[in-house]
Amino acid sequence: MQKVVISCVVICIFSQKNSSMRAEVITIGDEILIGQILDTNSKWIASVLTNIGISVYQITSIQDNKDHIIKAINEAKDNADLIILTGGLGPTKDDVTKHTLANYYNDKLILNKQVYNHIQQMFAKMNYPFTQLNKNQALVPSKCIPFVNEYGTAPGMWFHYNKKVIISLPGVPNEMKGLMNDCVLPKLKEEFNLPVIVHKTISTYGMGESMVAEIIENWENNLPEKVSLAYLPSYGRVKLRLTAKGSDKAVLERLIEKEITELFKIIGDIIVGFDENETIEKSIGQLFCKKKLLLATAESCTGGNIAKVITSVPGSSSYFVGSIVAYNVAVKINELNIDKSIIDKHTVVSAKVAEAMAKNIQLKFKTNYAIATTGNAGPTTELTDKKVGIVYIAIATPSRVFSKEFYFGKPREKVIERASVKALEMLRKEILKN
Numbered sequence: 001m002q003k004v005v006i007s008c009v010v011i012c013i014f015s016q017k018n019s020s021m022r023a024e025v026i027t028i029g030d031e032i033l034i035g036q037i038l039d040t041n042s043k044w045i046a047s048v049l050t051n052i053g054i055s056v057y058q059i060t061s062i063q064d065n066k067d068h069i070i071k072a073i074n075e076a077k078d079n080a081d082l083i084i085l086t087g088g089l090g091p092t093k094d095d096v097t098k099h100t101l102a103n104y105y106n107d108k109l110i111l112n113k114q115v116y117n118h119i120q121q122m123f124a125k126m127n128y129p130f131t132q133l134n135k136n137q138a139l140v141p142s143k144c145i146p147f148v149n150e151y152g153t154a155p156g157m158w159f160h161y162n163k164k165v166i167i168s169l170p171g172v173p174n175e176m177k178g179l180m181n182d183c184v185l186p187k188l189k190e191e192f193n194l195p196v197i198v199h200k201t202i203s204t205y206g207m208g209e210s211m212v213a214e215i216i217e218n219w220e221n222n223l224p225e226k227v228s229l230a231y232l233p234s235y236g237r238v239k240l241r242l243t244a245k246g247s248d249k250a251v252l253e254r255l256i257e258k259e260i261t262e263l264f265k266i267i268g269d270i271i272v273g274f275d276e277n278e279t280i281e282k283s284i285g286q287l288f289c290k291k292k293l294l295l296a297t298a299e300s301c302t303g304g305n306i307a308k309v310i311t312s313v314p315g316s317s318s319y320f321v322g323s324i325v326a327y328n329v330a331v332k333i334n335e336l337n338i339d340k341s342i343i344d345k346h347t348v349v350s351a352k353v354a355e356a357m358a359k360n361i362q363l364k365f366k367t368n369y370a371i372a373t374t375g376n377a378g379p380t381t382e383l384t385d386k387k388v389g390i391v392y393i394a395i396a397t398p399s400r401v402f403s404k405e406f407y408f409g410k411p412r413e414k415v416i417e418r419a420s421v422k423a424l425e426m427l428r429k430e431i432l433k434n
Helices: 041-051 066-076 097-104 113-126 132-136 173-191 209-215 217-221 249-270 280-291 305-310 329-334 340-346 351-365 412-433
Strands: 008-014 022-028 055-062 082-086 109-111 139-141 145-147 156-161 164-169 196-205 227-234 237-246 271-274 295-299 320-325 369-375 390-396 401-407
Touching: 022 041, 022 066, 022 082, 041 055, 041 082, 041 173, 041 196, 055 066, 066 082, 066 097, 082 173, 097 109, 097 139, 097 156, 097 164, 113 132, 139 156, 145 173, 156 173, 164 173, 196 249, 196 412, 209 217, 209 227, 209 237, 209 249, 217 249, 227 249, 237 249, 249 271, 271 280, 280 305, 280 412, 295 305, 295 351, 305 320, 305 412, 320 351, 329 340, 340 351, 351 369, 351 390, 351 401, 369 412, 390 412, 401 412
Parallel strands: 022 055, 082 164, 295 320, 295 369
Antiparallel strands: 008 022, 008 082, 109 139, 145 156, 156 164, 196 237, 196 271, 227 237, 369 390, 390 401
């Protein structure tokens, strides 16, 4: 399981009235720099700032050190007028952000009664002892506007300084997000003249980024000045994010919809849906529910990954019956009833075995459709003459069973991921035919 970051993030936002607003994100924490934890704060903050019309200019990671924090803030001020820090606001001596900001402003810490009462009441409700360290959480620089943290003890702080704004927030993700949503974002909207930004993400499958770009090149070159396009590629899938900036939301939305209509005329056959979270597994789930179909999988080289992806969709139990991970030859023979003579003649990595796996899991689980995979994900090539990266994917339908050979290269993880995506793509195309 990946750990989430609870260290410091600094965000700087360029806020001249008639220019595009820019943000700079600086994550602060030794644990990030040594790869001990994953920085999720800056990703989330960048997303919500973009949604309110603020473009992120830069993201940087630095050490958890007073001098380094001050140096980073001073450098960030050249690019931005608003700085947001998250992290380093705990009660222990290694949490230096609050004291660093007090020194930065030549300020002193004072006890804020509202924050103090909130912390005291929180500890009383939990029946925890209220110590001096906890009381210190209510100490804030006298020049700041404090934000009561309803999700924890460390308050948020808003400073004005030489036409710049510095905001300090806790680094614990749920506390940071709570204060951003409840306090920071509303105040940013109130303080700054933000543009309207409209996003629309189109999810495509089955075609690589370069091929998609080549096909839609003329369309992309003729996009209106207010509309920009970003490619978000991953294995077997490309997301196209259209962004429009202006002052009238309704006008921008109509502009985006017009361009999407034109895009459908060009690549409508590979578009599976919209929005950042639209996936092919969700699209397949909707099709199976609508048509009242059942699905099963028999996986060898993908090791159950396809079943995992399918069952990640809420409600998948209504159409996904189950799976057999036939990693071992004996399982293929005993559980999927694969004739040993087929394996002896063609090896386990073959079209014949893939098709037999798909057909037999379809019969065994009494489903309308079935997916099967067998291949060589590497690094060794045991029990087969096929090179590493070769995968056979078979689809069983109510009327036929067929398979295709693919070469997905290396490493092992890439083979598994690409094979899983390709299998779902093949299944979706087959359903849509019927």
